[in-house]
Structure formats: structure tokens, C-alpha cells
Amino acid sequence: MMRVRGRERHQGFPRAAPDATPTNSGFQVARPALVRSADVGEHYFAKRPQAQSRPGTVDLVLPDLHFRLATDRGMFSPDRVDLGTRVLLDTVPPPPATGDLLDLGCGYGPITLTMAARSPQAIVWGVDVNERALECGWANAQAAGLDNVRFSLDDVIPAGLRFAAIWSNPPIRVGKPALHALLTTWLARLSPGGVAHLVVQKNLGSDSLQRWLGERGWPAERLASRAGYRVLAVRAAENTGQTTDQTEGTP
């Protein structure tokens, strides 16, 4: 049975709000209304955000886990856990129990920490370009007592590392060429038999991304469609010889 993380550190959590739902552990949590996060600043993927620091917290409440997460200005969705992230975490199958797992574009870590808690024997890598977000991620892992996470800039992951699973709410707003380059780089690092789960808003091109993935040799199936988001399950390429033209075939 999954442990509820961070309870001992955050005594003030809501326990039995009117919309609370029972869980397998008997622990009751308030399920906040799902709201679409529109707080996607222009520069959430800056390496060193210029926005004045204003620390905050958000609660990530899932049926099996509850984290209170530190956030700040200058990163993705600092006021609430993004709805796409929630949809992913609500619908994705359990991650592999062991091996190296990747959260691509981890931000302050809601996906990284969920993977780490669901697979405590695995090592979970949270990769991002935003140093402020990575600092929050580290603090959040420590507060949750998770020692199987590694937050890193994208260019310091050991080159030979392969991932048994990748979960990502990818940075669509970097633009199609950069997004395709990012996915080409990291999907090539899936282990044989590995699966990547990506959540993408339908309005932001999930269906064309799904087609592009298929054309590039990564068959992608739609695992879930909810609240305007698609969760795509992407299989590791049969061979590792991915082509280098990252934008050809772009819809």
C-alpha cells in the first residue's frame, strides 16, 4: 500500500473537507477542484528566471499521495499543480519498480516525486533547464523524505544512462522545432521495452504530435483523453538509429 508522503511534516493539511474522498489507506484528503492552469509565463523555461522570487506552495493530492510542494515565480504553474500534470498522474500506469526513470521537464517536481514515491526502488531523474525550479525540486524531495530522486540540468545526465520509463508534461511552448529536438534526444534514451507517457493539451497539438512521433518511429497510442488533454503512451524505437532531421514530417 502506498505511503502518504509528507504527512508528518505538514500537520496542517486538510483532512476531511466536504468533498473528501476515502482512499485505500483510509486516509482522507480534500480533492481540490480541477482547474485549468493558465499561469504559463513566457519565460518559465529560462535557465535563470529574472522574475522576483516569491516563494509559495501548492498541494498535489492524488488518491495514493499527498505532497505540499514549494514553488516560486519564474517557473511553470507556481500557483497550482497544472491540470495536464494531474491528468497524467491520474491516468498513467504504475512506473517500473526498478531502474532509472526520467521526468523530462520536471519543474518543481510533481511528476518526479510521484514516480519516486510509486517506485521507491527506482532512481528517478528530474531534468530541467530552469535552475530555480530544480532548487524547488530538491527541497521538495527532501521535505517528502524521498532519497531516490536526482534533479539535474539537462546536460549533466550521464551519457550512457537509459530509462525504463519517461513521464513528461513537455514544454510545448518552446516551439515545435525545439520540442521535437528535445523529444528526439530523450526518447532515444528509452531502454528496450520502455514506454514514455506524455501529456499534451489537445489545443496545443497533441494529435499532430502523436502523428509526428509515429512518423519518426515511435508508435504512440492515446492512453487517455480528459479535460482537453491527451496522455500519449510512446514505445521505445525498435532500433536506436534515430534520424537527425528533427523537424521533417512536422504537421
Ligand SMILES: C[S@@+](CC[C@H](N)C(=O)[O-])C[C@H]1O[C@@H](n2cnc3c(N)ncnc32)[C@H](O)[C@@H]1O
Ligand atoms: C509544461 S512544464 C512541466 C513542469 C512540471 N513537470 C510540472 O508538471 O509542473 C515543462 C518544463 O520543461 C522545462 N524545459 C524547457 N525546455 C527544456 C529542455 N530543453 N530540457 C529540459 N526541460 C526543459 C521547462 O523549464 C518546464 O519546467
